[in-house]
Structures are given as structure tokens and as C-alpha cells.
Amino acid sequence: MTTGNTLVELDEVTKRFGDLTAVGGIDFSVRKGEFFTLVGPSGCGKTTTLRMICGFEHPTEGEVRIDGRSMGSVPPEARDTNLVFQQLSLFPHMSVGENVGYGLAKAGVDAGERSERVSEYLGLVDLDGFEDRNPTELSGGQQQRVALARALVNEPAVLLLDEPLSSLDRKLRKQMQVELRRIHKQTQGGFFYVTHDQEVAMTLSDRIAVMNDGHIEQIGPPEEIYREPASEFVADFIGDTNLIDARTAERDGTTVAEIGGEGGFGVPAPNRTGEVTVSIRPEDFTIANGDGALHGTVVERYFQGDQTNYLVDPHGDVGELQVVIQGRESAVDTGADVGLDVVDGAPTVF
Numbered sequence: 629m630t631t632g633n634t635l636v637e638l639d640e641v642t643k644r645f646g647d648l649t650a651v652g653g654i655d656f657s658v659r660k661g662e663f664f665t666l667v668g669p670s671g672c673g674k675t676t677t678l679r680m681i682c683g684f685e686h687p688t689e690g691e692v693r694i695d696g697r698s699m700g701s702v703p704p705e706a707r708d709t710n711l712v713f714q715q716l717s718l719f720p721h722m723s724v725g726e727n728v729g730y731g732l733a734k735a736g737v738d739a740g741e742r743s744e745r746v747s748e749y750l751g752l753v754d755l756d757g758f759e760d761r762n763p764t765e766l767s768g769g770q771q772q773r774v775a776l777a778r779a780l781v782n783e784p785a786v787l788l789l790d791e792p793l794s795s796l797d798r799k800l801r802k803q804m805q806v807e808l809r810r811i812h813k814q815t816q817g818g819f820f821y822v823t824h825d826q827e828v829a830m831t832l833s834d835r836i837a838v839m840n841d842g843h844i845e846q847i848g849p850p851e852e853i854y855r856e857p858a859s860e861f862v863a864d865f866i867g868d869t870n871l872i873d874a875r876t877a878e879r880d881g882t883t884v885a886e887i888g889g890e891g892g893f894g895v896p897a898p899n900r901t902g903e904v905t906v907s908i909r910p911e912d913f914t915i916a917n918g919d920g921a922l923h924g925t926v927v928e929r930y931f932q933g934d935q936t937n938y939l940v941d942p943h944g945d946v947g948e949l950q951v952v953i954q955g956r957e958s959a960v961d962t963g964a965d966v967g968l969d970v971v972d973g974a975p976t977v978f
């Protein structure tokens with residue numbers, strides 16, 4: 629299973645706490661130079677997984693390998709990993725420079741080289757010249773960047789990040805996402821990122837693993853996860869979607885899921901029969917006054933600048949649908965009778 633390109637491998641890893649199975653037999657690998665994100669709802673087992681990679685927890689069953697080597701009972705400090713937490717964990721009594729250089733000092737790196745490496749990594753996180761500042765004088769975003777520099781300075785094979793942006797406000801979080809991408813590109817190390825925030829996962833990652841209740845539902849690049857969700861859970865958790873109950877029927881020799889009954893429209897559902905669920909993303913609809921595959925009434929309309937969101941109550945037993953139209957066009961008002969069409973090939977049938 630090991631290839632030269634693989635950095636971290638989890639092989640049938642299970643972690644039980646008493647009767648509770650926090651992680652139930654998961655497999656994945658993180659490649660060299662990859663930004664890999666584990667995303668899932670609170671309590672699904674993300675942090676436990678990360679803690680098994682860095683050695684703070686040990687699998688009940690299965691094996692963690694780093695660079696092809698079984699981690700068995702290798703203690704955290706002997707693993708080629710470093711960790712950045714959600715809570716800012718800088719030493720308040722040390723300067724920024726001392727914080728960043730802490731691991732190097734512990735490893736016995738001499739003062740001259742330490743000082744060079746510290747300024748190099750402060751430069752990487754865009755904090756040139758901050759060596760003598762005190763961490764308490766810095767903003768939350770700057771402190772988080774110091775924590776990043778501190779974790780990166782001894783060049784670990786894998787940087788583990790546990791919700792490092794969640795204590796920042798929305799704007800700063802967006803900025804730090806861009807920064808993290810850039811820092812990852814420059815260091816070319818493996819990043820293993822854990823978050824419940826699917827938007828962050830989509831923005832940052834080369835690949836995402838979606839976790840649910842201790843198991844992995846799907847692994848793939850963000851676009852694939854979004855466009856071709858492997859399960860109803862993934863479709864619902866990653867981005868917004870409409871999950872519509874439907875039944876299959878034969879139309880012109882092909883099997884379709886009928887949305888809105890016989891008069892509604894058919895979504896191709898090859899090899900399926902009976903009750904199904906159809907996932908349609910809000911942006912995969914088009915909306916117009918008048919005709920469409922489905923008819924309905926606009927219940928609500930929310931203008932959001934770059935897009936307009938509609939809540940449409942379709943005729944037939946479909947349930948309200950969320951529709952998003954990007955751009956400036958928003959010619960349909962609340963209360964209007966509208967037609968909805970769906971972009972060909974966009975829906976997924978479960």
C-alpha cells in the first residue's frame with residue numbers, strides 16, 4: 629500500500645473509548661505536499677484521528693504509518709509532525725522570536741542558525757521584524773501566524789492543524805485561508821487539517837475526507853465531493869442542497885426519478901427502482917416568470933449582493949426548494965408564479 633508519494637497512512641484504524649467507538653476502521657493516506665482536510669460535524673471523530681497521527685492517542689486496532697514507518701508506540705516527540713491548535717498556545721512570557729525558536733532551542737540548534745531560521749519563518753508568515761514583540765501585543769490573526777511559524781520552523785514532514793482559524797472573525801478567517809494556502813505552497817510539506825467548516829475545507833484543500841460518526845463517507849478533491857457526492861450525508865453536509873423524495877418510473881424506455889409526480893420532470897436514475905432521494909444544488913436551478921419543468925410560487929426572496937436566494941413552493945408534493953441565482957439578474961419577485969428548470973446532469977440520485 630505504501631508508495632513513495634505517501635506521507636501518512638491510516639490502515640483500518642479504530643479507536644474506542646470504553647463502549648464508544650469514536651473512530652470505526654478508517655483508511656486514508658495523505659500524500660507528500662498535499663493539503664488534506666478531514667471535515668465533519670462535531671463529535672464525528674476528527675480530533676481523535678488527528679491525535680492518533682501525532683501520537684497523543686493510540687489506535688485500539690489498525691495502524692498509523694508516517695513515511696512508511698509504523699508508529700506503533702513511537703511517542704509524539706519522536707514523530708515527524710507538529711501541531712497547531714484552535715486555542716492560541718503561545719508562551720506569553722517569551723518574545724515572538726523566542727516562541728518561534730523554542731523547538732529549535734530544545735533541539736540544540738545554535739543561536740546564530742536559530743535566529744536565521746526564526747526570521748525566515750516569520751517572513752514566511754508575513755511578520756518580518758516581529759522577533760522582539762510580545763505575543764500579547766499582537767492581534768488574534770498575528771498570534772495564529774506566530775503559532776504557524778513556530779510549528780513550521782523545524783520543518784516537520786506533516787503539519788497537523790486542528791481548527792486553527794475558528795477563533796478568528798469571518799474577515800480575518802478569510803484572509804488567513806489565503807495565507808495558509810500560500811504558506812502551504814511555499815513549504816511544500818504535507819498539511820493535515822481538521823475542521824467542521826465545510827467552506828474552509830473546500831477553499832483550502834487538495835483533497836477532502838468527509839467524516840460522519842466515526843467513518844469516512846468520501847475522499848476526493850473538493851469539486852468532486854461537491855459535484856458527485858457519494859451519499860446523502862455528503863450532499864447535505866458539503867454546501868447547500870435540496871433533498872427531494874421521489875419515485876422512479878419508466879419514461880421513453882429510461883428510468884427516471886419523477887419530481888413533482890407525473891406532470892413534473894424526470895431526473896435520469898439508471899439502475900434504480902422505487903423510493904429515491906434526489907439532491908439538487910440551489911444554483912443548479914434556473915428560475916423564470918412563466919414556464920418551466922416545475923411550477924411554483926416564490927415564497928421568499930433574499931437579495932445578497934452577488935446573488936439572490938429564492939424559496940420556491942412548487943406545485944405538487946415536493947416541499948419548498950431553495951434556489952440561488954448568481955449575478956445581477958433577479959427579475960422575479962416574491963409571490964410570482966414561476967417556472968423552474970434544472971441544469972442537465974446536475975442532480976444526484978441516492
Ligand SMILES: Nc1ncnc2c1ncn2[C@@H]1O[C@H](COP(=O)(O)OP(=O)(O)OP(=O)(O)O)[C@@H](O)[C@H]1O
Nearest residue numbers: 645648650668669670671672673674675676677824
Ligand atoms: N478521551 C476521551 N474519552 C472518552 N470519549 C472521548 C475522548 N475523546 C473523544 N471522545 C469522544 O469521541 C467522539 C469523537 O470525538 P472527537 O473529539 O474526535 O470529535 P470531533 O469530530 O473532533 O468533534 P469537534 O468538532 O466537536 O471537536 C465524541 O463522542 C467524544 O465525546
